[in-house]
Amino acid sequence: MIDTLLRKIDAMKNPTVVGLDPTLEMMPAHLKAEMFEKCGKNPEAVGKMFLKFNKDIIDSIEDIVPAVKPQIAMYEKYGLEGMKAYLETIEYANQKGMIVIGDIKRGDISSTAAAYAAHIEGTEIEGESFDLWKEDWVTINPYLGIDGIQPFIDACNKKDRGVFVLVKTSNPSSSQLQDIVVNNKTIYETVAELVKEWGTQSMGTMGYSRIGAVVGATHKEQGEKLRAMMPHTFFLVPGYGAQGGTGADLKGFFDKDGRGCIVNSSRGIIAAYKKNDKYGEKVGEAARDAAISMKADLQY
Amino acid sequence: MIDTLLRKIDAMKNPTVVGLDPTLEMMPAHLKAEMFEKCGKNPEAVGKMFLKFNKDIIDSIEDIVPAVKPQIAMYEKYGLEGMKAYLETIEYANQKGMIVIGDIKRGDISSTAAAYAAHIEGTEIEGESFDLWKEDWVTINPYLGIDGIQPFIDACNKKDRGVFVLVKTSNPSSSQLQDIVVNNKTIYETVAELVKEWGTQSMGTMGYSRIGAVVGATHKEQGEKLRAMMPHTFFLVPGYGAQGGTGADLKGFFDKDGRGCIVNSSRGIIAAYKKNDKYGEKVGEAARDAAISMKADLQY
Numbered sequence: 062m063i064d065t066l067l068r069k070i071d072a073m074k075n076p077t078v079v080g081l082d083p084t085l086e087m088m089p090a091h092l093k094a095e096m097f098e099k100c101g102k103n104p105e106a107v108g109k110m111f112l113k114f115n116k117d118i119i120d121s122i123e124d125i126v127p128a129v130k131p132q133i134a135m136y137e138k139y140g141l142e143g144m145k146a147y148l149e150t151i152e153y154a155n156q157k158g159m160i161v162i163g164d165i166k167r168g169d170i171s172s173t174a175a176a177y178a179a180h181i182e183g184t185e186i187e188g189e190s191f192d193l194w195k196e197d198w199v200t201i202n203p204y205l206g207i208d209g210i211q212p213f214i215d216a217c218n219k220k221d222r223g224v225f226v227l228v229k230t231s232n233p234s235s236s237q238l239q240d241i242v243v244n245n246k247t248i249y250e251t252v253a254e255l256v257k258e259w260g261t262q263s264m265g266t267m268g269y270s271r272i273g274a275v276v277g278a279t280h281k282e283q284g285e286k287l288r289a290m291m292p293h294t295f296f297l298v299p300g301y302g303a304q305g306g307t308g309a310d311l312k313g314f315f316d317k318d319g320r321g322c323i324v325n326s327s328r329g330i331i332a333a334y335k336k337n338d339k340y341g342e343k344v345g346e347a348a349r350d351a352a353i354s355m356k357a358d359l360q361y
Numbered sequence: 362m363i364d365t366l367l368r369k370i371d372a373m374k375n376p377t378v379v380g381l382d383p384t385l386e387m388m389p390a391h392l393k394a395e396m397f398e399k400c401g402k403n404p405e406a407v408g409k410m411f412l413k414f415n416k417d418i419i420d421s422i423e424d425i426v427p428a429v430k431p432q433i434a435m436y437e438k439y440g441l442e443g444m445k446a447y448l449e450t451i452e453y454a455n456q457k458g459m460i461v462i463g464d465i466k467r468g469d470i471s472s473t474a475a476a477y478a479a480h481i482e483g484t485e486i487e488g489e490s491f492d493l494w495k496e497d498w499v500t501i502n503p504y505l506g507i508d509g510i511q512p513f514i515d516a517c518n519k520k521d522r523g524v525f526v527l528v529k530t531s532n533p534s535s536s537q538l539q540d541i542v543v544n545n546k547t548i549y550e551t552v553a554e555l556v557k558e559w560g561t562q563s564m565g566t567m568g569y570s571r572i573g574a575v576v577g578a579t580h581k582e583q584g585e586k587l588r589a590m591m592p593h594t595f596f597l598v599p600g601y602g603a604q605g606g607t608g609a610d611l612k613g614f615f616d617k618d619g620r621g622c623i624v625n626s627s628r629g630i631i632a633a634y635k636k637n638d639k640y641g642e643k644v645g646e647a648a649r650d651a652a653i654s655m656k657a658d659l660q661y
Contacts, residue, residue: 103491137477169466170599176435184439186403243543
């Protein structure tokens with residue numbers, strides 16, 4: 062899957078992933094009206110809106126963007142109906158040949174992490190396999206150390222899928238823990254070293270590991286330092302666009318061949334229709350234009 | 362909810378929470394057979410098993426144990442059908458008057474954390490409120506700092522519910538990050554100080570905050586030190602029993618009045634029937650006996 066991701070980015074010349082993080086506020090009026098009429102004002106209606114909205118985005122970008130990243134929290138907010146929309150979104154993106162990064166940030170002790178690893182590995186029942194979540198990649202949290210990570214590494218090896226471990230997140234208060242310095246090294250650098258080491262257990266054939274890292278676009282210098290520290294670790298880079306990161310900030314996150322990263326934009330793409338009246342409620346058209354601009358911004 | 366929890370523990374003289382972490386391997390043969398026959402060998406059957414198993418446990422302990430803690434990973438492993446069993450388990454425990462701690466360990470940046478906070482706050486759709494998850498408490502991960510925590514604190518204040526922030530987890534590799542020392546202070550102590558500070562925003566009326574901490578039973582000295590450091594922080598203590606913690610280890614986790622903690626046991630209670638042939642497949646009876654022993658072990 063790391064090889065597939067690299068090849069797909071190369072082929073499209075576009076290291077972008079579109080974050081499918083829908084909110085009710087983001088839905089166009091006609092779609093809200095349609096689903097509320099059909100289902101009532103309830104979670105089922107919201108789930109159906111999210112799915113239709115996501116399909117519109119996917120249809121509009123699938124030929125120019127290699128991957129999507131649904132943020133599970135946005136769906137979990139609407140309970141089971143939301144989770145259903147999350148799963149159906151993934152299924153649809155899979156059908157269209159897009160790579161799916163499930164932004165789930167799970168993390169727990171070993172036996173529990175093994176259960177969460179079903180996101181990657183699937184689930185066995187009486188000898189039969191069920192791939193119930195279908196993400197190609199997921200994000201995971203390192204606070205509990207290696208025994209919460211190992212089940213995911215094993216699953217990645219088994220299924221040729223991948224994970225991105227949180228190293229340096231894009232939010233302002235990421236500094237509270239992640240930037241604490243100990244022996245001239247920050248906590249996020251300590252995590253980076255662990256991720257690098259863990260990654261050796263699961264190398265692809267093109268120089269990068271299936272065990273990647275989340276490195277926020279909002280931290281230019283840290284990203285450059287991490288790129289140098291972790292030459293075989295692929296980065297998922299959130300925080301571009303709405304959170305403040307720009308293409309110019311990110312040059313140093315890539316390796317000398319212009320590889321090694323996939324940069325996420327969520328609101329900047331999927332809610333682009335709200336930024337310019339000319340789009341009206343044409344969500345997909347605006348998303349495609351925004352994705353084309355982002356691609357241009359990321360050519361070095 | 363922190364007051365309710367304290368009062369319920371006082372009334373039952375039992376600071377125990379039973380972890381509802383079912384696995385397929387744990388299911389008694391008759392229950393497996395029944396559900397596989399009814400539904401086929403699929404996730405639906407497993408979800409139905411888990412729910413019936415949990416109900417049996419809840420019915421057997423509801424008068425002597427104040428709370429249950431379903432671990433969402435065990436359910437997430439079985440996709441939507443598993444999540445349905447998680448929700449129905451919570452609903453059943455609620456009906457029986459038990460307090461529910463959802464062990465979800467979520468954590469993300471602010472806007473995303475706000476979506477996850479629906480676990481505590483519920484969800485609003487066009488002015489109408491939906492309480493879709495129904496947990497009284499949830500566990501959360503601090504790696505992203507305060508802006509991932511604040512939405513939960515706000516939700517706790519609004520709904521009088523609570524959260525337990527991971528401070529020192531019970532697993533062996535918790536030391537990899539959490540025990541790193543900086544300026545004579547470990548990372549988990551740094552997190553503890555943050556949790557203590559965050560907790561002042563959400564005090565109950567009986568000396569404890571709605572913002573609690575997860576402190577593993579497997580770390581006796583650290584737990585005692587944390588109790589002294591955080592006199593108003595209530596502890597959720599995993600790692601008792603199967604993971605190695607004993608009642609004697611935990612005396613110092615409680616305050617001078619014998620309050621301040623709720624201790625979790627999962628396998629040690631819910632799979633107790635497998636430990637002694639005399640129970641056959643009487644899951645509930647064995648769980649009740651194990652819960653009574655645990656209660657006795659935690660009287661100081």
